[in-house]
Amino acid sequence: MIGETMIEKLRGVRDFYPENQYGRRVIYETLYNTLKRFGFKEVCTPSIESLEMITKKSGAxxxxxIYAFKDKxxxxxxxIPELTPSIARMxxxxxxxxxxxxxxxxFSRHWRYERPQKGRQREFYQFNADILGVRSSRxxxxxxxxxxxxxxxxxxxNFKFHISNRKILESFFDSHGIPVKEAFTIVDKRSKVSEEEFKEMIRTLGAGEECYLQLTSLLDISGTVSECIPQISDALKDTNTHVKEALDNLKEMGAFIDHYGFSxxxxxxxxxxxxxxxxxxMVFEVFDKKKSMRSLFGGGRYDDLIELFDGQKTPAVGFAIGIPMxxxxxxEEGKWPEPDFGPDYFIIMLGNVEKEAFALIKKLRESSTVEYALTGKNMKNQMNEANSIGxxxxxxxGERDLENKTVTVKDMKTGTQESVQLNKFYE
Amino acid sequence: MIGETMIEKLRGVRDFYPENQYGRRVIYETLYNTLKRFGFKEVCTPSIESLEMITKKSGAxxxxxIYAFKDKxxxxxxxIPELTPSIARMxxxxxxxxxxxxxxxxFSRHWRYERPQKGRQREFYQFNADILGVRSSRxxxxxxxxxxxxxxxxxxxNFKFHISNRKILESFFDSHGIPVKEAFTIVDKRSKVSEEEFKEMIRTLGAGEECYLQLTSLLDISGTVSECIPQISDALKDTNTHVKEALDNLKEMGAFIDHYGFSxxxxxxxxxxxxxxxxxxMVFEVFDKKKSMRSLFGGGRYDDLIELFDGQKTPAVGFAIGIPMxxxxxxEEGKWPEPDFGPDYFIIMLGNVEKEAFALIKKLRESSTVEYALTGKNMKNQMNEANSIGxxxxxxxGERDLENKTVTVKDMKTGTQESVQLNKFYE
Known part of the structure; x- marks a missing residue:
């Protein structure tokens, strides 16, 4: 059908019909209400910004x-391809x-000019949360x-938050005279290559056998944040690293996580x-426990961005969650909310009863969803419509019932009917 | 301050800081919940569409x-400068x-490349509602x-819905051999020009004295929809118009409006x-009763659009409200909601109490907004923060209180304090 229509939507964008939009609304309200309990307040930024602002953060x-163009x-x-630059500007x-x-x-909409694929659209939606102006483990x-x-x-x-502090590897590579940027790129790829390949890549940066062994023992540390702190200290004891602040950060966070019951x-x-x-x-990435550790979303501390935007030094930490994810x-987890669009009441009018019917519709709509046939129909067709919309x-x-000031209420699920005094609805 | 920052927002767009975004959220939720009770379901369309789609409806x-450009x-x-074309496409x-x-x-975001002025931004927000697939007064x-x-x-x-049916003037001008489009443009301007000028403009289209008098008597009809129907019939009785369907439409709507109590x-x-x-x-426009009849928003029936988009004939009726309006x-009416961002609880920690404090924070956040100092502070500074955020x-x-398994709860408004058993929060 879509192929036959002359006007089509662009590639990489999505239409949200009511069945799908409903779940997005639930997501949105859940995230918003959750963040509200933490004291977060909602902001809204423009969708268009100067290109300079975006390249300032991400490079030319x-x-x-992205969708970059000249205005008139x-x-x-x-x-905007992401929210953070706009937040920094604000x-x-x-x-x-x-x-x-x-x-x-x-809750924001973003655009990237990429090849569309599953879960990656050209127009996409995210939820962001940021705390700015304070640098602390809390x-x-x-x-x-x-x-x-x-x-x-x-x-x-089925998720797990993987937590680190970049300063640890940074100091580790520094102490070995290995260029940090390049090393990070390789560490990032570790799960995608064989251990042999990884070793070879690290070696080309100047890492000897000892350095490689120390690195892998660091990368292999696994467990709750609190229980891993001694292991990290231990793995670093023969290196010349300066990671006290980063370790303290992880240690404090570990304690809070334990107290909060989130270990x-x-x-x-x-x-x-x-x-x-x-x-x-601090950086973190959330992984799907079920699906062979697929990365879901992430975040972390970014203390230099506001200064880059010519603001006063303002430490910051935050995350961004993609709504499609x-x-x-x-x-997958069977938690997607299915809407129930059926109205609470469907008003069926028989004969000259519009006066009472419209008054009742208005009354009921104070707290309920009420629909009625928008074209004149007989009893059977009206009942069919009530049925088909759930x-x-x-x-x-009906005229006769109205003489006794009653109407008939039918429970559409059980089929039971009862006569109800009209004024009962107005009490 | 803004002038000094290097990165600025574009002209004609708005940032919504929490104080302003809060009211927009209230508007949004109110409109959405209202429409829901009428049986409307929410949809969401892309922000970018093919240019052809927009020109198809509005002309080249x-x-x-608008913001038109070539993608990569x-x-x-x-x-998109408006929602209706996307709705038609969907x-x-x-x-x-x-x-x-x-x-x-x-609820959608739109863009127009216009000179920004009060209430008219280049990026703006609207709420749309449409009923498609049925042509009826209901x-x-x-x-x-x-x-x-x-x-x-x-x-x-302080608002009034001004209602008409375009077919009435259409038929009236037709019957007088006056070009409808041109005549509509002049009728549209009537409130902005003197009666003499209006008369002259209408005359240039070929309207004689009789036609002018009939027209003004039509345009001057004022009153509830129901009570005006006879006046309209009367004003048209000596003309050769075919307005029965349009009059029936207004008459039926008038009755519904009366029954609903909205006269x-x-x-x-x-x-x-x-x-x-x-x-x-049917067309309508909403005016502000207070401010010398400023137009607020409008809507009406548009039965030809879906066909224009190569769909099956699908009658439609709807409205669009601008959020800035x-x-x-x-x-102006003193109804703008002021947010109360103060959290329900601010947790003050004295000494080594983080274990109990974080557990309590988590518990309270199940239903309340809870904040605490994100950097270590003494009692006074923590209390100051609690105060300043409301x-x-x-x-x-405190450590001592915890020995007795109690905490102190202070009502920040009255200043009264009471000792409360910690386990009371977990009951």
Whole structure:
């Protein structure tokens, strides 16, 4: 059918018909209400921004991957590919007035000009949460805890937060004279290559056998955050690293996670570096426990971004969750909410009863969903419509009944009918 | 401050900080819940569409007024300036499967490249509601009633729905051999010019004195929909018009409006033609009763659009409300909701109490908003923070109290404090 219509939607965008939009609304409200309990407030940013703002954070290379164009005034603008630059701009604009910590969340739409594939559309939706203006293990923990609660409140359980602090590997590679950026790229690839290949790649950066062994013993550490701290210290004891602050950070977070009862949802994973992105300290990535550790979403601390945007030094930590990913996950776990669009009441009018019927419809709509046939129909057709749209009850208003000031209420599920005094609805 | 930052937002777009976003959320939820009670279901459309789709409805001239550009694949695309074309496309795509009537609503973002002015931004937000697949006075009425309920549930009262059916003036001008399009343009301008000028303009289209008098007597008819029907018939009795269907439509709607108790919110106004737009029959425009009849929003029946989009003939009726207009109106009427961002509880930790504190925070967050100092602070600083963010209660957790398994709860408004057993929160 779609192929026959002349006008089609663009490639890589989605239409959300009511059946699908309903679940997205549930996701949205769940995330929003969860974050609200943590003290986050919602903000909303423009969809278009100056191109300069996006390249400032991500480099000029990003232009090829986004919707960038000139507006009619000749300005280079773009559809935003992510939220963080806009959040940074909003913070810088009001840095004097905004009380710290700033806790913001936002449901936003983004665009990337990529080859569309499953779960990767050109137009996509995200939920962001950020705490700005404070550098502390408590704020790192709040972001982790908020992320976990989002998953739990959506009914999801097959996930694990893999937590690290980039400063540990950074210092480790530094102490071995190995270029950090390149090493991070290789660490990022470890799960995708064989151990032999990994060893070879690390070696080409100048790592000897000892360094390789120390690195793998670090990367292989696994367990709750608290129980892994001694192992990390131990693995680093013969190296010349300066990781006290990072270890303290993980240790404190580990304690909070334990106190909060979230140990089972978290583990140490020093291989998490989150690419070469703008993260500075704590980083995390959430994995699907079921599906061979597919990465779901992530976040971390980014203390330099606001300064990059010419603002005062403002530490920050946050996460971004892709809504399509949540949709996929909820469908897999059988948690995707199916809408029940059937109205509470379907009003069936027989004869000259519109006066009483419309008054009743208005009254019932104060708290219920009420529909009625929008074209004149006989009893049978009206009842059929009530049935086909899944109405819970039909209220039959007939001339004869009205003489006795009654109507007939039919429970559409059981089929039972009862005569009800009209004024009962107005009490 | 803004002038000093290097990165600025584009002209004509708005940032919504929490204080403002809160009211928008209230608007959104109110409109959505109102429409839901009428049986409308939410849909969501892409923000980018093929340019052809937009020009198909509005003509090639619109290209100068919108964000149109080539994507990297060389396609002519645009940021949607309105929702209706996308809705039409979605209906055509599934015209076989969709059960009629289709009742959809949507909260959407739009873009127009215009000179920004008060209440007119380049990026703006709308709420749309449409009933598709049925042509009847009942569906026209449902759209009017839903529009009125939206205003009422937002707490607004200074508005009036001006209702007409374009077929009446259409037939009137036809019967006088006057070109309808041109005449509509002039009728649209009547309130902005003097009566002499109006008369002159109409005369240039070929209207004689009699025609002018008949026209003004039609345009001057004012009163509830029901009471005006005889006046309209009367004003047309010496003309050769064919308006029975249109009059029946208004008469039926008038009766429904009366039954529903909405007469005070509606009036006949045959000068409402809604420009040269795609409307075919019933049209309405909402005016502000206070501010010298400023137009707020409008809607009407558009029975030809789906066919224009190569779909099966699908009658339709709907409205679009601009969110900035609602914001303005609510602020004027003192109905703009001010957020209360203060958390229910602010947890104050004194000494080594994190274990119990974090457990309590988690417990309380099951149903309350809970915050705490994200950096280590002394008692005074923590209490100051609780105060400055407007916390309703502070819970002070001290080492000594914990020995007795109690905490101190302070009502931040009254200042009263009481000792509470810790396990009381877990009951």
């Amino acid at each position: 290379g990003i232009v090829d991957e 005034g000749g300005r280079d603008i773009c559809l 913070v810088v604009q009001r840095q004097k007035e905004l009380r710290k910590p700033i806790k913001w969340c936002s 704020s790192d923990f709040e972001i982790i805890a908020a992320g976990i609660e989002c998953m739990l409140f959506l009914g999801l359980s 089972k949802h978290c583990m140490i994973d020093l291989s998490i570096v989150r690419g070469l992105a703008y993260y500075t300290d 949540l949709e996929l996950l909820m469908k 109405a819970k009850n039909a209220i039959i208003i | 001239g619109i290209v100068d007024e 694949g060389g396609r002519d695309i645009c940021l 209906v055509v795509q599934r015209q076989k499967e969709l059960r009629k009537p289709i009742k959809w609503c949507s 569906s026209d009425f449902e759209i009017i009633a839903a529009g009125i309920e939206c205003m009422l549930f937002l707490g607004l009262s 005070k919110h509606c009036m006949i106004d045959l000068s409402i033609v809604r420009g040269l737009a795609y409307y075919t029959d 609602l914001e303005l109106l609510m602020k 916390a309703k209660n502070a819970i002070i957790i």
